[in-house]
Amino acid sequence: MDVLILFVMVVGLMLIGVPIAVSLGFSSILFLLWFSDTSLASIAQTLMQAFVGHYTLLAIPFFILASSFMSTGGVAKRIIRFSIACVGHLRGGLAIAGVFACMIFAALSGSSPATVVAIGSIVIAAMTQAGYTKDFAAGVICNAGTLGILIPPSIVMVVYATATDVSVGRMFLGGVIPGLMAGTMLMLAIWIMARVRNMPAGDWLGWGEIWASFRDAFWGLMLIVIIMVGIYGIPGITGAIFTPTEAAAVASIYAFIAAVFIYRDMGPLSSQGEGKNSTLLHRPQALLTAFWHEDTRRTLFEAGKLTVTLMFVIANALILKHVLTDEQIPQKVAEAMLSAGFGKVMFLIVVNVILLIGGQFMEPSGLLVIVAPLVFPIAIELGVDPIHLGIIMVVNMEIGMITPPVGLNLFVTSGVAGMSMMRVVKAALPFLGVLFVFLIMVTYIPILSTWLPTLMMGPEIITR
Amino acid sequence: ADTAGCDDGETVIKFAHVTNTDKHPKGIAAEMLKERVNEEMEGKACMEVYPNSTLYNDDQVLEAMLQGDVQLAAPSLSKFETFTKQFRLFDLPFMFKNIEAVDAFQQSDAGQAMLDSMQKRGLQGLAYWHNGMKQMSANKPLIMPEDAQGLKFRVQPSDVLVAQMEAIGGSPQKMAFSEVYGALQQGVVDGQENTWSNIYGQKFFEVQDGTTETNHGVIDYLVVASVDWLDSLDEDVRDQFTTILNEVSQERNAAVNEVDMEARQAILDAGAEIRELDADQRQAWVDAMKPVWEQFTADVGQENIDAAQAINAGL
Amino acid sequence: MHPAPGHRLVDRVEEALIAFILGAMALITFANVVARYVFNSNILWALETTVFLFGWMVLLGASYCVKKSAHLGVDVVVEMVSLSARRLLALVAVAVCIAYSFLLLKGAWDYWANFANLPQTLGRWFPLGFEENFRPKAWYEVNDIPNPAMLNFLETLMNDGDPYEKLPRFIPYAVLPLSMALLLYRFVQAAILIWKGRLDRLVASHEVEDELAEVRAQRGEEV
Numbered sequence A: 001m002d003v004l005i006l007f008v009m010v011v012g013l014m015l016i017g018v019p020i021a022v023s024l025g026f027s028s029i030l031f032l033l034w035f036s037d038t039s040l041a042s043i044a045q046t047l048m049q050a051f052v053g054h055y056t057l058l059a060i061p062f063f064i065l066a067s068s069f070m071s072t073g074g075v076a077k078r079i080i081r082f083s084i085a086c087v088g089h090l091r092g093g094l095a096i097a098g099v100f101a102c103m104i105f106a107a108l109s110g111s112s113p114a115t116v117v118a119i120g121s122i123v124i125a126a127m128t129q130a131g132y133t134k135d136f137a138a139g140v141i142c143n144a145g146t147l148g149i150l151i152p153p154s155i156v157m158v159v160y161a162t163a164t165d166v167s168v169g170r171m172f173l174g175g176v177i178p179g180l181m182a183g184t185m186l187m188l189a190i191w192i193m194a195r196v197r198n199m200p201a202g203d204w205l206g207w208g209e210i211w212a213s214f215r216d217a218f219w220g221l222m223l224i225v226i227i228m229v230g231i232y233g234i235p236g237i238t239g240a241i242f243t244p245t246e247a248a249a250v251a252s253i254y255a256f257i258a259a260v261f262i263y264r265d266m267g268p269l270s271s272q273g274e275g276k277n278s279t280l281l282h283r284p285q286a287l288l289t290a291f292w293h294e295d296t297r298r299t300l301f302e303a304g305k306l307t308v309t310l311m312f313v314i315a316n317a318l319i320l321k322h323v324l325t326d327e328q329i330p331q332k333v334a335e336a337m338l339s340a341g342f343g344k345v346m347f348l349i350v351v352n353v354i355l356l357i358g359g360q361f362m363e364p365s366g367l368l369v370i371v372a373p374l375v376f377p378i379a380i381e382l383g384v385d386p387i388h389l390g391i392i393m394v395v396n397m398e399i400g401m402i403t404p405p406v407g408l409n410l411f412v413t414s415g416v417a418g419m420s421m422m423r424v425v426k427a428a429l430p431f432l433g434v435l436f437v438f439l440i441m442v443t444y445i446p447i448l449s450t451w452l453p454t455l456m457m458g459p460e461i462i463t464r
Numbered sequence B: 001a002d003t004a005g006c007d008d009g010e011t012v013i014k015f016a017h018v019t020n021t022d023k024h025p026k027g028i029a030a031e032m033l034k035e036r037v038n039e040e041m042e043g044k045a046c047m048e049v050y051p052n053s054t055l056y057n058d059d060q061v062l063e064a065m066l067q068g069d070v071q072l073a074a075p076s077l078s079k080f081e082t083f084t085k086q087f088r089l090f091d092l093p094f095m096f097k098n099i100e101a102v103d104a105f106q107q108s109d110a111g112q113a114m115l116d117s118m119q120k121r122g123l124q125g126l127a128y129w130h131n132g133m134k135q136m137s138a139n140k141p142l143i144m145p146e147d148a149q150g151l152k153f154r155v156q157p158s159d160v161l162v163a164q165m166e167a168i169g170g171s172p173q174k175m176a177f178s179e180v181y182g183a184l185q186q187g188v189v190d191g192q193e194n195t196w197s198n199i200y201g202q203k204f205f206e207v208q209d210g211t212t213e214t215n216h217g218v219i220d221y222l223v224v225a226s227v228d229w230l231d232s233l234d235e236d237v238r239d240q241f242t243t244i245l246n247e248v249s250q251e252r253n254a255a256v257n258e259v260d261m262e263a264r265q266a267i268l269d270a271g272a273e274i275r276e277l278d279a280d281q282r283q284a285w286v287d288a289m290k291p292v293w294e295q296f297t298a299d300v301g302q303e304n305i306d307a308a309q310a311i312n313a314g315l
Numbered sequence C: 001m002h003p004a005p006g007h008r009l010v011d012r013v014e015e016a017l018i019a020f021i022l023g024a025m026a027l028i029t030f031a032n033v034v035a036r037y038v039f040n041s042n043i044l045w046a047l048e049t050t051v052f053l054f055g056w057m058v059l060l061g062a063s064y065c066v067k068k069s070a071h072l073g074v075d076v077v078v079e080m081v082s083l084s085a086r087r088l089l090a091l092v093a094v095a096v097c098i099a100y101s102f103l104l105l106k107g108a109w110d111y112w113a114n115f116a117n118l119p120q121t122l123g124r125w126f127p128l129g130f131e132e133n134f135r136p137k138a139w140y141e142v143n144d145i146p147n148p149a150m151l152n153f154l155e156t157l158m159n160d161g162d163p164y165e166k167l168p169r170f171i172p173y174a175v176l177p178l179s180m181a182l183l184l185y186r187f188v189q190a191a192i193l194i195w196k197g198r199l200d201r202l203v204a205s206h207e208v209e210d211e212l213a214e215v216r217a218q219r220g221e222e223v
């Protein structure tokens, strides 16, 4: 009962415009002061430990930084050109290329809204010009953008791994096949719609264009290779080189080098628009000045600010988690569910419902921090694989992002496309159906999530 | 209102630890303690266990204890470095011949005195809990100390353990515990050191070439409470509680060797390699690692080293 | 209605600090990878330094984001109601935020004080004076970061002359009371702006508002 008051308070505060982080933190503090003997100082300790005690969360700022360097530079543009060269000639080709580009960018970026902004800001305009309706274009990108958190790297997966102590690397592998599948299903749905509605097809630009656009996008695509090879190695050739957290840091350094010294879209060698970029030979001092160049500082700051807003939510969600643990709520929830005789199937339905409802109000990472510890012990008890549970959660978060009232991708798409929220909601609806089918598949076919991690890293060990 | 199942008027004892409740020696002991306290001290005290680092990790829990937010904890001995450097004794390689020597030292005057050594910093040691002797594993056979040359070892970030790995030419690395399995498997690090039950529990043996039975160190835990909390208890409550704790500690410590050997056997049954050292090989490891002692003698006290060595000699 | 991006000195200092900390975090972590993989060595203090920097960036950045109304939130309801109701909601919301940061400031002080040999406050909800007897904890060191020689003077000042092998915890933890005080200050400022009708909400509805503003600007829309 007490807990119900807590959750009602969190949602109520959020709805009147209190920042999510403060809603979580303030409700937790009141709950703690009223119902327990624990001190206010313990809240401050938890706040500090959100950073100091969770090494894996470090991946978040680094993946955000890598993605910022990649979007500030023109990498998104190059990826789109490559996507169009590959699939643009199919019926509905530009839309399919949009999904394809979202999948590729998702493999560079850990966030869904970032994916929508990077790809959507270019593709939606291009699609409208090519004769698609704006609603269709917005609906496609709004949905495909959710792949940002399913295809690794993924901020939401890092948060899940941190909250439940499973390996980040394993979680990332778990997302690969579902991510490719969801993307393929979306592309297939578009292709069918395009045939039915007789949508435009682009010209086949030839293998030359595929090769040329690939070469142009190469340095951006290399980031995917660096992350994957760095974390997992190449079987038979090299072992892994770094942990997922380090991979994120290396990715951000690489993205900086690619944007400033290779593509020269930004930084001291960039001509800022007109004219030819200069080279290191002409301006060797750029090797140093690049570090404090205005563009570098700006990108660092933007990524830092984004990290601050996300992590402040996560840190306060960790406070709520701490208070729930202190009051032994997870055990009680587990007891209640198990004594109600829940089996695996029923349990997974309940998890889906909780997350779908929660996802209507909450920012995904914060929601995961709270829900994962509540359901994880039950999942283990019922023999649900932790990675499978994690992927289910991520797919739920994806759906939450494209359903009102709180849907990060809806907001962002409405901004990118210059459409009203309600119009975007309607536009996204047909593809939402695809994601729902996908959610059911992911929920009841565990092998989709567990096959690749088991193949690469052996069977999951459960030490709890 | 207390939502956690304790009655009003009972002294609440929150015990936070970092392992599971049914497979790890510490978790098993904690559950046993909880059951006995809740049964025998009904109406006087009530114990709640928070396992799996759900409430606090080893680093936070001591801060929270001094703050008064948790009453009981059992971090590994190396976590007490900041409170007193004496506990570095237990990290020093080849200080104890086997777990019996560790036990004898802990029960000796020197070991018991160490329980009181943190009082001025607000902590009181109550009991030692065994985990076991440390073994060493890597992605290649470790027979002689030279085999460890150039290998990257994941260690607890204690100065002694860093020095120990450097003494055999290894490169000590720090990383989150949840990433160790993946890091060993993928080759981010080459090896690690741990007790049989940890190596089995974390399945490290699956991703290593083999484990060498070095018994070169010990992982044990210290059950602690804050001085202020202990002082606040009624004398009969305190006495009954410490009596129960001592009985549980004795019972579990006596059984821990068995748990350790079961884990060792389970590793063998799983088809993994365990390499035993002959006397010369073992001596080579001792010769390579023992110089580390000198560096820390002032911290741990020559008299404690002497006491430990006297016990080794007597076994 | 968001306040225009400021270019005051304080803004620039805060922005530079956020950028610098994030850059330092990435470089230190990268250096550790290079040390391990290229030189088969290690930087044992790298991880702990990075997580402390992480905490500093987010905690200090939180007050900056209050100033810029950048904290994530839900403005669906706020958008639906009349202007006067909106102002009322904003006032209630900012009152909650002030209460939150006040309680956290007390908690942060109580947590940090003993680490710096200072007294905690008394009282469960509100500070009712300072405790008289307490156990100073300035001897409490971090795990990995060595104490730099230039801080050796702290040994006599804080630690009865005992040497610090590692950095004492009160230094990294100092960010807690500092950042919570700043947070309280920024929320009070926001409250004044809302009262005067110059600000109508505390939150941003998603994380990429700046990027969106750029896209809109490129489309020639008014931002």
Ligand code: NA
Binding pocket: A105, A106, A107, A108, A109, A110, A111, A147, A148, A149, A150, A151, A152, A153, A154
């Ligand atoms: Na991604």
Ligand code: NA
Binding pocket: A359, A360, A361, A399, A400, A401, A402, A403, A404, A405, A406, A407, A408
């Ligand atoms: Na939603």
